[in-house]
Each structure stands twice: as structure tokens, then as C-alpha cells.
Amino acid sequence: MSTIAAFYGGKSILITGATGFLGKVLMEKLFRTSPDLKVIYILVRPKAGQTLQQRVFQILDSKLFEKVKEVCPNVHEKIRAIYADLNQNDFAISKEDMQELLSCTNIIFHCAATVRFDDTLRHAVQLNVTATRQLLLMASQMPKLEAFIHISTAYSNCNLKHIDEVIYPCPVEQKKIIDSLEWLDDAIIDEITPKLIRDWPNIYTYTKALGEMVVQQESRNLNIAIIRPSIVGATWQEPFPGWVDNINGPNGIIIATGKGFLRAIKATPMAVADVIPVDTVVNLMLAVGWYTAVHRPKSTLVYHITSGNMNPCNWHKMGVQVLATFEKIPFERPFRRPNANFTSNSFTSQYWNAVSHRAPAIIYDCYLRLTGRKPRMTKLMNRLLRTVSMLEYFINRSWEWSTYNTEMLMSELSPEDQRVFNFDVRQLNWLEYIENYVLGVKKYLLKEDMAGIPKAKQRLKRLRNIHYLFNTALFLIAWRLLIARSQMARNVWFFIVSFCYKFLSYFRASSTLKV
Ligand SMILES: CCCCCCCCCCCCCCCCCCCCCC(=O)SCCNC(=O)CCNC(=O)[C@H](O)C(C)(C)COP(=O)(O)OP(=O)(O)OC[C@H]1O[C@@H](n2cnc3c(N)ncnc32)[C@H](O)[C@@H]1OP(=O)(O)O
Ligand SMILES: NC(=O)C1=CN([C@@H]2O[C@H](COP(=O)(O)OP(=O)(O)OC[C@H]3O[C@@H](n4cnc5c(N)ncnc54)[C@H](OP(=O)(O)O)[C@@H]3O)[C@@H](O)[C@H]2O)C=CC1
CATH class of the missing domain: 3.40.50.720 (NAD(P)-binding Rossmann-like Domain)
Structure with missing residues (x-):
């Protein structure tokens, strides 16, 4: 007893x-x-x-x-x-x-x-x-x-x-x-x-x-x-692993990451x-x-x-495991594909905030306006970034x-x-704990049904394709604009195209010889 x-x-x-x-x-x-x-x-x-x-x-x-x-x-x-x-x-x-x-x-x-x-x-x-x-x-x-x-x-x-x-x-x-x-x-x-x-x-x-x-x-x-x-x-x-019931501390960050709102954070990866x-x-x-x-x-x-x-566990290890868990058990209806960029540099962090957080929020709000709905993403994003800034002190020090x-x-x-x-924390297996933690956030905080996982996975795939398509389109537009304005860019472009052409011709010729 x-x-x-x-x-x-x-x-x-x-x-x-x-x-x-x-x-x-x-x-x-x-x-x-x-x-x-x-x-x-x-x-x-x-x-x-x-x-x-x-x-x-x-x-x-x-x-x-x-x-x-x-x-x-x-x-x-x-x-x-x-x-x-x-x-x-x-x-x-x-x-x-x-x-x-x-x-x-x-x-x-x-x-x-x-x-x-x-x-x-x-x-x-x-x-x-x-x-x-x-x-x-x-x-x-x-x-x-x-x-x-x-x-x-x-x-x-x-x-x-x-x-x-x-x-x-x-x-x-x-x-x-x-x-x-x-x-x-x-x-x-x-x-x-x-x-x-x-x-x-x-x-x-x-x-x-x-x-x-x-x-x-x-x-x-x-x-x-x-x-x-x-x-x-x-x-x-x-009484069972993964129980949580409020959005304090890491919980809110895990939700924001899993739902694809937060994709980068100013944190020292090796800090405890x-x-x-x-x-x-x-x-x-x-x-x-x-x-x-x-x-x-x-x-x-x-x-x-x-x-x-x-x-000890560090933020990098935690971030990697959180992302790995999202691959297996994604949250429902994510805004974007979950990602976790850690940077301790203020300039890079500002850049990520502009490109990865504010810009998509503005674009989404434009879409909401165009479809006759009330814009809300910019407000939500500002609130999230304010919360993250308040936690920064604790994720950049040990x-x-x-x-x-x-x-x-x-x-x-x-x-x-x-x-x-x-209360002997030496027995804790971090990878297992973090996986159960993320699962707990999904089940007990977000109250999401596990039966929705296949659908969530499909949506993630769609978001990944949209992401690649968007990036390719952006690259082609930028390149087209550059070619129109710069002789140097044109020369580089012709060099790459002729190089590829020669490579393909050589490849075709050598495969014909073998036959
Ligand atoms: C991309 C990267 C990915 C990374 C990958 C992921 C890896 C993991 C990385 C993890 C890194 C984490 C680092 C943690 C560091 C913690 C350090 C703690 C150290 C000290 C520990 C302590 O010693 S002690 C506890 C600490 N103390 C807090 O941690 C409170 C903080 N926080 C606030 O000080 C206020 O939060 C603050 C912020 C003012 C905003 O304030 P705020 O007013 O903007 O927002 P609120 O919090 O009020 O709530 C906003 C809305 O959420 C609604 N809501 C509330 N609970 C809800 C619920 N259960 N379910 C549904 N909804 C709920 C609420 O009802 C509001 O909704 P509505 O607007 O509709 O009413
Ligand atoms: N969570 C954490 O990460 C950490 C917490 N702690 C400490 O642990 C303790 C508990 O934290 P935690 O459970 O996370 O905090 P919660 O915010 O979840 O709980 C706070 C509790 O205090 C009660 N309370 C607040 N104001 C009043 C009031 N005016 N009259 C009566 N009750 C009130 C709340 O009641 P109500 O439900 O009515 O709001 C609630 O029960 C705190 O002392 C905190 O400093 C320490 C380190 C980390």
C-alpha cells in the first residue's frame, strides 16, 4: 500500500x-x-x-x-x-x-x-x-x-x-x-x-x-x-496520455502550427x-x-x-516531432500545409512573418471579400503573432x-x-510523449474525430500541390519579367536552353548507338 x-x-x-x-x-x-x-x-x-x-x-x-x-x-x-x-x-x-x-x-x-x-x-x-x-x-x-x-x-x-x-x-x-x-x-x-x-x-x-x-x-x-x-x-x-484542456503555453502554438497558420517562429533551436x-x-x-x-x-x-x-529536449527536436506527428495524424481543415521554421535572427523572423504569415492572410482576406464574405484572417494572424511575440522570451533562452x-x-x-x-522525468520518452501530446490536442482541445484523418490527409495533399503550383507560377512570372528587362537574363536563359537541348541530343544519340 x-x-x-x-x-x-x-x-x-x-x-x-x-x-x-x-x-x-x-x-x-x-x-x-x-x-x-x-x-x-x-x-x-x-x-x-x-x-x-x-x-x-x-x-x-x-x-x-x-x-x-x-x-x-x-x-x-x-x-x-x-x-x-x-x-x-x-x-x-x-x-x-x-x-x-x-x-x-x-x-x-x-x-x-x-x-x-x-x-x-x-x-x-x-x-x-x-x-x-x-x-x-x-x-x-x-x-x-x-x-x-x-x-x-x-x-x-x-x-x-x-x-x-x-x-x-x-x-x-x-x-x-x-x-x-x-x-x-x-x-x-x-x-x-x-x-x-x-x-x-x-x-x-x-x-x-x-x-x-x-x-x-x-x-x-x-x-x-x-x-x-x-x-x-x-x-x-x-489517467491516460495526452490530456490537455487549455490553449496556454505550447498548446496554442501546436494548434496554430497544425492548422497551418504559424509556419515560422523566432526561437533558438538548441535552447532547452x-x-x-x-x-x-x-x-x-x-x-x-x-x-x-x-x-x-x-x-x-x-x-x-x-x-x-x-x-533535456530542445525546441528543434520538439518541432521536428510535432511536424512528423502532423504527417500521421493531421488536424482537420488546415489553412496551409504545416511547417516549422525556427530562426533566432530578427531580420529573418520579420521576413518570415511578412512572407509566410501576413501575405497569405491578406491574400485570403481578398478572396473572402471577392466572394462576398467578411475578411477575418489578417485580424486572426495579428493576434497570433502578438501571442507568439509574448512567448519568444521563453523559447530563446535556457x-x-x-x-x-x-x-x-x-x-x-x-x-x-x-x-x-x-515524478522521475528521466523515464520520459520525448518522441512518444510529443506524439501523444499532439494527438491529445487534436482529441481533447480541438475535439476532432479520428475518423476524419483520411480526409485531412487528402486536403494536405491538395495543399501541397497548390503550394508547388503557386511556387512554379511565381517563378515563371518573375523570370518572364526579368527576361523582358535584362540582356544578361536572356543570355543565361538561352545558355540553359541550349545546354539542355545538347544534353538531350547526346543522350538520344548514345541510346541509338547501343541499339
Ligand atoms: C512554426 C513553429 C512551430 C513549432 C512547432 C511546435 C513545437 C512546440 C513549440 C511550442 C512553443 C511554445 C512555447 C511556450 C512557452 C511558454 C512559456 C511559459 C512560461 C511560463 C509558464 C508558467 O509559469 S504559467 C503558464 C503560462 N501562461 C501562459 O501560457 C499564458 C500565455 N497567454 C496569454 O497571456 C494570453 O493568452 C495572450 C498571449 C496575452 C493572448 O491573449 P488573447 O486575449 O489574445 O487570447 P486569449 O488567450 O484570451 O484567448 C484567445 C481565444 O482563444 C479562446 N480559448 C481559450 N481557451 C480555449 C480553449 N480551451 N478552447 C478553445 N478556445 C479557447 C479564447 O476564448 C479566445 O477566443 P475569443 O477571442 O473568441 O474569446
Ligand atoms: N500552466 C503552466 O504552464 C504553469 C502553471 N504554473 C502555476 O500553476 C498554477 C495553476 O496554473 P494553471 O492550472 O495552468 O492555470 P489555469 O489558468 O488553468 O487555472 C487558474 C485557476 O485559478 C482560478 N482563478 C483565477 N482567478 C480566480 C478568482 N478571482 N477567484 C477564484 N479562482 C480564480 C481559475 O478559476 P476559473 O476557472 O474560475 O477561471 C482557475 O481555476 C498557477 O499558480 C500557475 O502560476 C506554473 C508553471 C507553469
Whole structure:
């Protein structure tokens, strides 16, 4: 029997961000491995016209939870959705709910965050910093609390090249920032934001660093651990390979490439693609929860869960495998044939953007206009290129993350726990993982039917022929224009034609001789 699975039996667990990508996989694994847990409290806000209950039912009815329903048939009764908005004071939780949370919670997993790179500083600080502070305050009033696990990101200190498993100080104290945001107006905040975030590439990574500072400074005597995952990707093994459900990180890029919108990207091909499967992250989270509660380390431990130092893959290898998968399992109705040109040169990248992205979008919009439809491709392309430009920082650099604590924890686990809660990324086969990832994007994100593959392949063939035809026509037109204007071009043309003629005559003569 797994010690970690047994530890969560009978426990009341509070999860923030349970409706997010990481939160769902965390809940799934908890229910599957510890079906005898007492209750999972999730802090949820109503969204997109759905009530809390509808949101919970939608999650439980998804394919992700199919196995859970077999091992834990009363899973609906074990989830307690609590109305909460982390943007508001006291999270807008009712008195009764708050009382229950304070008196019953044993373990907290704090996953909620805004992960948008372009959020406003005010909103990102509210969610990634102030809400963390508020949750810590709540935690300090929970008599039964055994561990508080805070989810940060490996990029919270991406302004450094080598990152240790320690909390680094930020140039400006988190308290000062929270205080000043209370009285500064939005226009001034926008103006000072670049100065505040300094060498952090965006507000997200900066506010996640501030969030860690809050954890360090406001931890009181709680048992806390921080987990820093790198780029969280589709599931590797559990509950099944390839599960994804949002367009963040690589997912949106894989869609845009598979649909033929994105054919080139400014990326350093040999830079490390530090993707880590979401189930690996969740396994570490559960192991850390157990270790923090049972062993009670004297200080707050930070755990890196990254792939680069143990089993590195680079963007080139990833791009090649993604393209190879599109050959076998293409996405439906691609705009152009998928391609992946990587360049780290700004000029070449601008060239590709003009020729491979903007020009086809303009041509397609002209076609839409001519056929009486509303043009939309240029707008879509501009949006895509903006998104890609925001990711560029992360695909043109490599970082080194030390993983002493993560390795120490691995060595503390029993063989059974190492199997059930496996976070040893050395066992990952990248080619297999990437293929399943692309397949997962097709099935679970795009919701495309596998029966449509032959038709998609036919369309790819047609697009390839159109591509060759278009290029040949373009070449002939350019050449014809050149011949009309330049004597030199004419001479070259006559030389090539006479050379070919002589070659063919010689070939014919020699074959006649043999007969
Ligand atoms: C040719 C080359 C080929 C290569 C081959 C391929 C090889 C693979 C290469 C891979 C390289 C990748 C590198 C990754 C690096 C990641 C680094 C992360 C590091 C940190 C990691 C972390 O620590 S933490 C997570 C990171 N954080 C994000 O990664 C959020 C970023 N992102 C945003 O910050 C916003 O995205 C941003 C951008 C502002 C735009 O913002 P935006 O407003 O323009 O667009 P939105 O995102 O809002 O959404 C646009 C529309 O998609 C709709 N939509 C949303 N979800 C949907 C769903 N599930 N299904 C259907 N549709 C969905 C939505 O409803 C909108 O539709 P509508 O317009 O109709 O409403
Ligand atoms: N995905 C990645 O690549 C990485 C993620 N991380 C970290 O992992 C954690 C989880 O990320 P991930 O699951 O990908 O993110 P998601 O965007 O998928 O999920 C974010 C979660 O936070 C919740 N949330 C946001 N705002 C509020 C609010 N005001 N009140 C209540 N809940 C709110 C969301 O709820 P709702 O559904 O209502 O919007 C959602 O459940 C984050 O802390 C992130 O920084 C770290 C490294 C990489």
C-alpha cells in the first residue's frame, strides 16, 4: 500500500484553482489514489453563465474523470464547491462556509493564479500576491492544518540564469507594492509598471516572484512548501496520455502550427524546451504535501519540477516531432500545409512573418471579400503573432534549475510510492510523449474525430500541390519579367536552353548507338 495514498485517506483538502488545468488533474489523482479521503473543498466562482454546481458537474463528466468514477462512485458527494472570488476581501466566502473551512481543513493546495502575461499589474498583484497573503492568514486560523502547498513557477526568477531552490528577494517589498496599488490610479500604475518589473519579462512572472516573498514573510509557524514547475504540458501517463484542456503555453502554438497558420517562429533551436507533464507535477505536489505534513521541515522548502537538467529536449527536436506527428495524424481543415521554421535572427523572423504569415492572410482576406464574405484572417494572424511575440522570451533562452530538494524527496519515497507518485522525468520518452501530446490536442482541445484523418490527409495533399503550383507560377512570372528587362537574363536563359537541348541530343544519340 502506498504511504502517500494512505496519508490522504480521511483528510479534508482545500484546493484553490481546482477548475484550472493543474487543479483538475490534482483532484483526479487524489480521488483515484485516495478514494477514502473525507472531502475536497474547492473555491470556485460562477463563470460563463454557469453556477458552481454546473461547473463541478462539467468537470466530473469529462473524460479525465472516467476512471475516478469507477474507483470512487460517490465522488460527487466528496467535492464541496464553495463560492469564492479571490479578487475580493475575505474571498467573498460566506460566514458558515468560512467556519467550516477553518475548522476542518487539513491540507491546502494553492493553485489559483492569473497566468496571463498581459494582465494589469493591479489584477495580477491582487490574485498572485494579495490573495496568497489572505489565504495564509486563513491558514493560520486552521487548527487542523498540516501542510500548505503553494504553486509558483520555475520562471518566477527567470531574470537569473541559474536558479536554486531558494526564495530570492524582490527589489521592492511586496507590502509596499500592495499598499501603493491601493491609492495609485490605473494610468500611473501603467506608467510605473516597466520600472517596477525591471528585468522580468512580464507581469505574470514578476507577481509570482512577489507571491513567493509573501509566502516567506507571512508563513508564521505554518508548514509550507513551494513548488515551481516549468512549462506544464499534457499528461504523460495518467489517467491516460495526452490530456490537455487549455490553449496556454505550447498548446496554442501546436494548434496554430497544425492548422497551418504559424509556419515560422523566432526561437533558438538548441535552447532547452523545458516542458513538464502535468501528471508529473501533480505527483510531486502530493508527495510534497505528505512530506511537509509528516516530516515538518524546519524551513520552507522549494521544489523545482523541470525536465531540462535530467532529460533535456530542445525546441528543434520538439518541432521536428510535432511536424512528423502532423504527417500521421493531421488536424482537420488546415489553412496551409504545416511547417516549422525556427530562426533566432530578427531580420529573418520579420521576413518570415511578412512572407509566410501576413501575405497569405491578406491574400485570403481578398478572396473572402471577392466572394462576398467578411475578411477575418489578417485580424486572426495579428493576434497570433502578438501571442507568439509574448512567448519568444521563453523559447530563446535556457535556464538551469537545481533540483536537490526534488531529488532528496524522491529518495525518501518507498518503491511503491515512487511507482504510484512517479515524478522521475528521466523515464520520459520525448518522441512518444510529443506524439501523444499532439494527438491529445487534436482529441481533447480541438475535439476532432479520428475518423476524419483520411480526409485531412487528402486536403494536405491538395495543399501541397497548390503550394508547388503557386511556387512554379511565381517563378515563371518573375523570370518572364526579368527576361523582358535584362540582356544578361536572356543570355543565361538561352545558355540553359541550349545546354539542355545538347544534353538531350547526346543522350538520344548514345541510346541509338547501343541499339
Ligand atoms: C512554426 C513553429 C512551430 C513549432 C512547432 C511546435 C513545437 C512546440 C513549440 C511550442 C512553443 C511554445 C512555447 C511556450 C512557452 C511558454 C512559456 C511559459 C512560461 C511560463 C509558464 C508558467 O509559469 S504559467 C503558464 C503560462 N501562461 C501562459 O501560457 C499564458 C500565455 N497567454 C496569454 O497571456 C494570453 O493568452 C495572450 C498571449 C496575452 C493572448 O491573449 P488573447 O486575449 O489574445 O487570447 P486569449 O488567450 O484570451 O484567448 C484567445 C481565444 O482563444 C479562446 N480559448 C481559450 N481557451 C480555449 C480553449 N480551451 N478552447 C478553445 N478556445 C479557447 C479564447 O476564448 C479566445 O477566443 P475569443 O477571442 O473568441 O474569446
Ligand atoms: N500552466 C503552466 O504552464 C504553469 C502553471 N504554473 C502555476 O500553476 C498554477 C495553476 O496554473 P494553471 O492550472 O495552468 O492555470 P489555469 O489558468 O488553468 O487555472 C487558474 C485557476 O485559478 C482560478 N482563478 C483565477 N482567478 C480566480 C478568482 N478571482 N477567484 C477564484 N479562482 C480564480 C481559475 O478559476 P476559473 O476557472 O474560475 O477561471 C482557475 O481555476 C498557477 O499558480 C500557475 O502560476 C506554473 C508553471 C507553469
